[in-house]
Amino acid sequence: xxxxxxxxxxxxxxxxxxxxxxxxxxxxxxxxxxxxxxxxxxxxxxxxxxxxxxxxxxxxxxxxxxxxxxxxxxxxxxxxxxxxxxxxxxxxxxxxxxxxxxxxxxxxxxxxxxxxxxxxxxxxxxxxxxxxxxxxxxxxxxxxxxxxxxxxxxxxxxxxxxxxxxxxxxxxxxxxxxxxxxxxxxxxxxxxxxxxxxxxxxxxxxxxxxxxxxxxxxxxxxxxxxxxxxxxxxxxxxxxxxxxxxxxxxxxxxxxxxxxxxxxxxxxxxxxxxxxxxxxxxxxxxxxxxxxxxxxxxxxxxxxxxxxxxxxxxxxxxxxxxxxxxxxxxxxxxxxxxxxxxxxxxxxxxxxxxxxxxxxxxxxxxxxxxxxxxxxxx
Amino acid sequence: xxxxxxxxxxxxxxxxxxxxxxxxxxxxxxxxxxxxxxxxxxxxxxxxxxxxxxxxxxxxxxxxxxxxxxxxxxxxxxxxxxxxxxxxxxxxxxxxxxxxxxxxxxxxxxxxxxxxxxxxxxxxxxxxxxxxxxxxxxxxxxxxxxxxxxxxxxxxxxxxxxxxxxxxxxxxxxxxxxxxxxxxxxxxxxxxxxxxxxxxxxxxxxxxxxxxxxxxxxxxxxxxxxxxxxxxxxxxxxxxxxxxxxxxxxxxxxxxxxxxxxxxxxxxxxxxxxxxxxxxxxxxxxxxxxxxxxxxxxxxxxxxxxxxxxxxxxxxxxxxxxxxxxxxxxxxxxxxxxxxxxxxxxxxxxxxxxxxxxxxxxxxxxxxxxxxxxxxxxxxxxxxxxxxxxxxxxxxxxxxxxxxx
Numbered sequence: 112x113x114x115x116x117x118x119x120x121x122x123x124x125x126x127x128x129x130x131x132x133x134x135x136x137x138x139x140x141x142x143x144x145x146x147x148x149x150x151x152x153x154x155x156x157x158x159x160x161x162x163x164x165x166x167x168x169x170x171x172x173x174x175x176x177x178x179x180x181x182x183x184x185x186x187x188x189x190x191x192x193x194x195x196x197x198x199x200x201x202x203x204x205x206x207x208x209x210x211x212x213x214x215x216x217x218x219x220x221x222x223x224x225x226x227x228x229x230x231x232x233x234x235x236x237x238x239x240x241x242x243x244x245x246x247x248x249x250x251x252x253x254x255x256x257x258x259x260x261x262x263x264x265x266x267x268x269x270x271x272x273x274x275x276x277x278x279x280x281x282x283x284x285x286x287x288x289x290x291x292x293x294x295x296x297x298x299x300x301x302x303x304x305x306x307x308x309x310x311x312x313x314x315x316x317x318x319x320x321x322x323x324x325x326x327x328x329x330x331x332x333x334x335x336x337x338x339x340x341x342x343x344x345x346x347x348x349x350x351x352x353x354x355x356x357x358x359x360x361x362x363x364x365x366x367x368x369x370x371x372x373x374x375x376x377x378x379x380x381x382x383x384x385x386x387x388x389x390x391x392x393x394x395x396x397x398x399x400x401x402x403x404x405x406x407x408x409x410x411x412x413x414x415x416x417x418x419x420x421x422x423x424x425x426x427x428x429x430x431x432x433x434x435x436x437x438x439x440x441x442x443x444x445x446x447x448x449x450x451x452x453x454x455x456x457x458x459x460x461x462x463x464x465x466x467x468x469x470x471x472x473x474x475x476x477x478x479x480x481x482x483x484x485x486x487x488x489x
Numbered sequence: 490x491x492x493x494x495x496x497x498x499x500x501x502x503x504x505x506x507x508x509x510x511x512x513x514x515x516x517x518x519x520x521x522x523x524x525x526x527x528x529x530x531x532x533x534x535x536x537x538x539x540x541x542x543x544x545x546x547x548x549x550x551x552x553x554x555x556x557x558x559x560x561x562x563x564x565x566x567x568x569x570x571x572x573x574x575x576x577x578x579x580x581x582x583x584x585x586x587x588x589x590x591x592x593x594x595x596x597x598x599x600x601x602x603x604x605x606x607x608x609x610x611x612x613x614x615x616x617x618x619x620x621x622x623x624x625x626x627x628x629x630x631x632x633x634x635x636x637x638x639x640x641x642x643x644x645x646x647x648x649x650x651x652x653x654x655x656x657x658x659x660x661x662x663x664x665x666x667x668x669x670x671x672x673x674x675x676x677x678x679x680x681x682x683x684x685x686x687x688x689x690x691x692x693x694x695x696x697x698x699x700x701x702x703x704x705x706x707x708x709x710x711x712x713x714x715x716x717x718x719x720x721x722x723x724x725x726x727x728x729x730x731x732x733x734x735x736x737x738x739x740x741x742x743x744x745x746x747x748x749x750x751x752x753x754x755x756x757x758x759x760x761x762x763x764x765x766x767x768x769x770x771x772x773x774x775x776x777x778x779x780x781x782x783x784x785x786x787x788x789x790x791x792x793x794x795x796x797x798x799x800x801x802x803x804x805x806x807x808x809x810x811x812x813x814x815x816x817x818x819x820x821x822x823x824x825x826x827x828x829x830x831x832x833x834x835x836x837x838x839x840x841x842x843x844x845x846x847x848x849x850x851x852x853x854x855x856x857x858x859x860x861x862x863x864x865x866x867x868x869x870x871x872x873x874x875x876x877x878x879x880x881x882x883x884x885x886x887x888x889x890x891x892x893x894x
Contacts (some may be wrong), residue, residue: 119640124689126639126870138732159567161558168567168640175569178871179640205571215539216575222540 114186131182133190153197175203227367234358236365238350243297246353250259250317257315262305270481272324279477282470289465293409302340305480310424316345316352324478329424333466333474338403340419345402349394361408397450404454411463414455418448430472515863516893520854521558528554529845545579546572556636559857562865570635582624584648589617622656624651633686641873649683655681668710672702679763689871697766705758709751716744753787754780771867777860790848794840801836
């Protein structure tokens, strides 16, 4: 039975009244004024809609010909209802559902690979290639901002402990040079003690190390301070500040580009960044610990001292790792303490302290005298 | 499916007996409100599950929906683009933008103390927006070449650089006049777009004028200016005299609140004017979009969003979910509770559905229904011409669904 339909030939936007006929190869369009009928093979006939009217378009050699057919739903179902599976699928150049699913899976897998393997490797390889001069320039440019961030009172700049010629500074320099002697440093590190109430220490790009006053106040022996310092020197040796910059920059770029405009996806982005960032920094922390043990051993001091110090200051005495550790970017975990114990196991206990008694006394008193930070250090 | 409107009957002489009058028939565009919720839910969930990669297919599905349900004389428009094209276009756009981004970052970091920030600023605030402007024009070309009506395709001539040139020219004039000639900027860009739009062999023509827009634009402009001045005056009064200028402050606040309404009002008048100035090969368009209805959609949308957020909070309170502050920092995991996650997810999905169905679709329907097409019979003279296909570059920047804008 023939079906009445409207046919658009893809050339003019004007409907032609035609009849459709089912033939073996597909769907035949009988034109009004005795012109030769047009055959749409099933594979070329694509169904766009079955309700309220049936709409078909034609794709030949993977190109949309612009031809369209519109017919009544019941008549079409009656004639072609049993053949629906034979019709072609989708728009020209469209991928099937399976293929889309495969691509999505591949894309997710490659993103995961990039996040977990690619970026850390990129950071590790690229950081040493950045000229040291650039890194130092970078460090100098961020230093004022970092100092401002840590200063407690807005209008008062943070103070450096010890003067140019003070005994405390001399003791600190002695400790630095004894530790640096065994280190494979691209350039000498510059160390200062900051007069702040927080317990912290960090290394900026370019070998700039800051130790906060409470570290010296709370330390019971020079080796405890030296352990912390050696850990920061470890970061400089591995160029971790630069690595972190590259890693974070590339990570936020990727997250921004890929997850960019999903609605509500920013939560996932922030969470994944925290997780990935902390997994990455835990690795760099353990690497810095390894350098710390090595430098302390070479300087003849006790690498285990840093553990005593951590145990004393850390409020987290528990032995099991928690979700908090997984999210923290700078965790002092029992894991790390155990790792240091293991590394230092072969080193005999009771080495010579890194500083003489009077040097240690001078270092303890380094913050008795403070100076404002110099405008620009060479 | 369509509502024929007879507009010219009173202006025409009575038809001579036995002869059909040469009335140019006019048709209204009709938006069909087909079911949409399932498409939105599926698209949103899959987009989240695939870390955002499904969004190209979701966006394609949405476009197919809006195009198909925009009907003229009983026939819907068609969107023939595919998600795959958008995905490939996104990768190409990344290849253009990522090096630029890297360039800005590297120059800013290592370009030196003085030169670095200057170069980074030039790259970031001039080159990047210029590239984006070119890509926006190309994205429009992509959408047009994937749009068909009755089997005949639209396409776009002109170049992204030409569009950029017009943008820059009028942007300079707009800045020099402190924004007063902004409607002329809008008209110049709309004109470039429309005159380079083709439906088969019919080229778009544009004769809307900017002058009728000036009234609503200046209203907005002076409103913003006075609100700003009032804020400055009242804060100066408070800080110097310590006087209580509550009235002035409230007045400034009211003016600030009126600015978005004035903006929507301007856009509605602009839409009417631009649509009314558009024609294709003797087929002309007109719009009687109602400003009050559009403003109500916006107001209702924000009220609904606030309502959903408050509803979720109240529901959470009734269900006994109390925000817990962990006593022990190790206890962070305990804060994330299953009912809380479910509630947040439900509220999120409600907001997504509201945005698409009660906001975007409603605005689309209002705009579509406002358009009258005169002389549909002129379609007979149009034939499909060869217009080259465009790949989906620039699609990464494209979020709108405007079909007549």
